[in-house]
Amino acid sequence: MNAASQTKDFYGRDFLVSPDVLIPRPETEQLIDQVLVLAGKPFLPGVKPTKRILPQNPTILDVGTGSGCIAITIKKELPEAEVYATDVSEKALRIAQKNAELLDAPITTIMSHLLEKVKRGTLPTPDLIVANLPYVDKNWDWLDKKSLSKEPAIALYAEDNGLKLIKELIKEVKELQIHHLILEADPCQHEAIREYAKKMGLRFKEARGFILYFSV
Numbered sequence: 001m002n003a004a005s006q007t008k009d010f011y012g013r014d015f016l017v018s019p020d021v022l023i024p025r026p027e028t029e030q031l032i033d034q035v036l037v038l039a040g041k042p043f044l045p046g047v048k049p050t051k052r053i054l055p056q057n058p059t060i061l062d063v064g065t066g067s068g069c070i071a072i073t074i075k076k077e078l079p080e081a082e083v084y085a086t087d088v089s090e091k092a093l094r095i096a097q098k099n100a101e102l103l104d105a106p107i108t109t110i111m112s113h114l115l116e117k118v119k120r121g122t123l124p125t126p127d128l129i130v131a132n133l134p135y136v137d138k139n140w141d142w143l144d145k146k147s148l149s150k151e152p153a154i155a156l157y158a159e160d161n162g163l164k165l166i167k168e169l170i171k172e173v174k175e176l177q178i179h180h181l182i183l184e185a186d187p188c189q190h191e192a193i194r195e196y197a198k199k200m201g202l203r204f205k206e207a208r209g210f211i212l213y214f215s216v
């Protein structure tokens with residue numbers, strides 16, 4: 001992180017950060033790679049593009065946007081996408097909106113608990129949901145809580161071994177029949193998430209580092 005300007009690089013762009021948002025992590029960049037794969041765009045030089053799975057002009061919703069790093073990067077890499085970003089933290093949404101302006105990325109930010117605003121019809125039903133929700137359990141004994149203390153607890157911790165919000169989101173994705181879901185979680189949680197998603201009727205498609213991709 002650049003301490004003087006309080007910015008952090010994510011996917012080759014500088015994002016403004018503050019104590020109100022999670023500092024973007026390198027492992028989250030693989031979520032962007034997975035989105036590009038679904039859009040049929042090569043994400044590594046020398047790699048053939050894959051068959052496009054998403055529609056030509058996809059609607060993509062980033063749930064728990066924090067600094068906006070995921071939503072904004074998707075808009076920059078896929079300008080043809082209509083991108084929405086939600087969070088429960090008003091302060092985080094302000095940082096996301098500021099980053100969108102600084103990086104000239106026209107996205108829509110809105111406060112919502114998970115998919116509440118999609119259910120109400122305030123937001124359109126997206127083709128793809130991407131989410132790096134809080135997935136850390138406070139009781140994990142390998143945590144260095146001191147190093148995490150500068151980031152908001154609401155951005156880090158979740159109950160039920162870190163899976164509470166992820167499970168809730170999976171349930172909502174199924175209810176709303178949203179076609180594609182890309183999640184970030186610690187690899188130690190992947191098996192439990194895959195089992196739960198299967199029980200809820202989602203199909204596991206691919207894993208990439210911390211990232212899991214499901215279709216409905």
Ligand SMILES: C[S@@+](CC[C@H](N)C(=O)[O-])C[C@H]1O[C@@H](n2cnc3c(N)ncnc32)[C@H](O)[C@@H]1O
Pocket residue numbers: 021022023024025028063064065066067068069070086087088089092112113114132133134135154155156165
């Ligand atoms: C792990 S941070 C991820 C931030 C950003 N997407 C990133 O990857 O750097 C999780 C974000 O989810 C938000 N959040 C927590 N509970 C939520 C909920 N119930 N619905 C929507 N967002 C939530 C937090 O405020 C936080 O900004």
